[in-house]
Amino acid sequence: MGDRQNVKKIAIIGAGIAGLSAAYVLEKEAADNGISIEIDLIEKQSRIGGNILTERKDDFIVEGGPDCVFSEKPASLKLCEKLGLEKELLKTREEKKGTYVYWNNKLHDLPEGVILMIPTMIMPILLSSLISFPGKMRMALEPFIPKRSNLAEESLSHFVTRRLGKELLDKIAEPLVAGIHAGNPKSMSITASFPRFVELEQKYGSLIRGMLSRRKEMVSMMKGRTPKYTMFMTLKKGLQELTDNIQNTLIFTTKLTDKEVIAVIKKNSGYEASLKAGDIKFYDSVIIATPSYITSSLLRGVDSDLADKLMEIPYVSTATVSLAYSVADVNHIKNGFGFIVPGISNRKIMAATYTSNKFSYRAPEGSMLLRCFVGGAQNEDLVFLDNKEMIQMVKTELKDIVNIKAKPIFIKIYRWEKAMPQYVVGHIDRIKKIEELSAKHPGLYLTGSAYNGIGISDCITTSHKVAEEAVKFLKADGQ
Template sequence: MIIGGGISGLAAAYRLRELAAAREFPLEVKLLERSARCGGALETIRRDGFVIETGADSFISEKRACAELAARLGLGAELIPTREIYRKTFVVRAGRLVEIPAGFSLLAPAHLGPVLRSQLFSPLGKIRIAMEPYIAARTSDDDESLDSFVTRRLGREVLDRVAQALAGGIYTADPKRLSMAATMPRFVEMERRHGSVVKGMRAAENARAAQSSDVSGARWSLFQSFKNGMATLPEALAARLGESIRKGADVVGMSRNGNGWRLALASADSIDADAVICAAPAYAAARIVAAIAPDTAKILGAISYASAATVNLTFRASDFDGPPRAFGFVVPASEHRRIIAGSFSSFKFEGRAPAGAILARAFVGGEMSRAMMSLSDDEMVAAVRDEFRALLGVSAAPGIAEVRRWPDSMPQYEVGHLARVAEIERVVAEIPSFAIAGAAYRGVGIPDCVRSGEDAADAVFAKLATTK
């Protein structure tokens, strides 16, 4: 039994089906989803020639779990790369869009030249960045916040003007609480191995260049999506699982039933299962496992979540006075604006809008801007239009306006997160025929969620196969 029909739960259910078929093992897989639809934050609206993403619009291709699952589902030909000619990202600085220097990755540059030529940093800020290779590496292995790491290595300007905004676009988090070890371990490793993040960035760039020279054929971009939108993946999984999915089934608790489990539903029904994978959000998982693992439930319940919303707007290309030909822009909290990021879907991927039209979207809310979630849909659209008018110069009324709210959808990986997750996993491993999965533990990206679901399925199947 799988609890939760987001991408982690769907991936777990499909993986169990695959394992059972490969081993010719008799297994009935059931998935319980509390809402009326599966897919979680992967939802696509297809309307009037637009492909509108209301949640995640892509996945990182370096993590292969998502692309490999797509291939097994026969969706390999549906994958599309980003449009590299528009691969630029801007940041709002003093009320206008400034291009992030070439080679700048999340919080550090690989080369100082573009930084020194950029209008984004002050002369003193540039000097501080240039000093980074000469700053002694931290010797402690204790977890550290993004705020602490970036200011220690690169200075306050990098945090306030770039790193907080870029991290905010991914994690919608407070940099003073966001764990470096859980969210950006490669930068921690760069400091440990090279004594410098800038030196580590250069080494990584050289390694990629050497690898590229040894590889023939097409190279995928850093991000990929599907021709008809990200919902293609959960839709395909749900179609394969068919009647194994039960929607409107809200699991509120579980207890032992002989050698198996009994799941209690909000409807007062109960369902028996030999094994359970809980792919619900951590706060829901805490309630579900409270009776069988109260200590674990407390740790699960301590994982906080932020709420966010997306506002998609469609325009005619002529409504803009030269829109920035870019993937999008991020907005630092220090700018005190009402959106945290904006993107141009029709520039980022082919086929997202009809000819002569532009599809744009804004991200609202998050940990640093919780008050925005109290606005009505109309107020939220008006706020986004005001920001687009100020930042992009577009005052025309949108053709389509789609607001999608994602309450308590973004787990906050706070300092010490990996230690908490390790403790959760240790206790869960001791519970018979039970596993957890989802974005709350070891990655919020789509490939992370797919891998989490598949790992949980592997663990549970191994237990079932040895007991029968």
């Protein structure tokens, strides 16, 4: 790719989906712009993929971290299509659809039509055994509550209570959001975590009216057509198919696994990265795709103000515990994608997914795979129970909540220590400041789940943007 003098060297630090997708876009954009590049993708662990981790056990497919992508944010699906993985994309098993909420010692249906946390169908709410009569009346008032004129960041609990009432917050919004962000609704920023809801309120004056109007548009757009995707999508062999496929397409990227970067400093017109093993490498540009508290420690020598701001983003730990059963032992669980557990129910797990009900190919005929979520902002200590205590705790929860008493065929535990960034109130300003400070260092870019969205698609979108910026910088630098 061109003569060696003009080859631009780039380091991408961290090989999760953010680092990998940055490498993917960088290669394509550099080729399109006629720039010769060599990328070092530097990863601390022996494996590439970060939180995306799929394991095969017998004929089961077990996801350690994320298990699906949200199709309303299409970046992951588009990337799968570009990688030729369209045929591997897997819809949810709509015939098994349904979510339950554990409240007052039993499972209730999450009323049909509740999208994320906003009710969009009247009858299912009216008939719901989950919400009390005063709670239903309070929800019905939502369209008449004036929109907020103050646009300062607001906490999730304040926003939901203000619009839909405390009961909806406690029984629906909090557990649904805990399942995604593992966060505490009192400190989480609605503006940073779910900007769409704030936009709906501002545009339509009501979340319910806004959602209904969007639903109508969707229905008329889709008239007579089968939707290409369901709300949640995955890949047949598991989400690691995505990260494995990205790395297999990379041509100008050297993957340096088992290599931990301990510092980045400015040198001449580029950057030097020091590895724990002692090597020091020079790069024209550096993209850092590690969790922000690690990025902070790497950049202390470049800009201490930036390092301080990065350190302000809190993280929490979670764990997933997958259990395989013989169908004969759990044949009372026929339908549903799983249940969520509101904090007010005072249980130890946050949620459980009936994995093999949600997606095909997850368990062999005659077996069922189920996955529990542990930890998060409200119960973080539980992540660090030893395996024996963790298994005992999860089994007790499953017995009490869903009456599973059988011995599992196997159990797999994955702990995700400080892996979930928390978008607490103040996040938007913090990110603005981080962007301002990092812009003072040409050729330095930050990406990952800490900044502009925690989902896989958000990471891909952020990485796409920074890779394009890096190519612009390298192009200008070469002229």
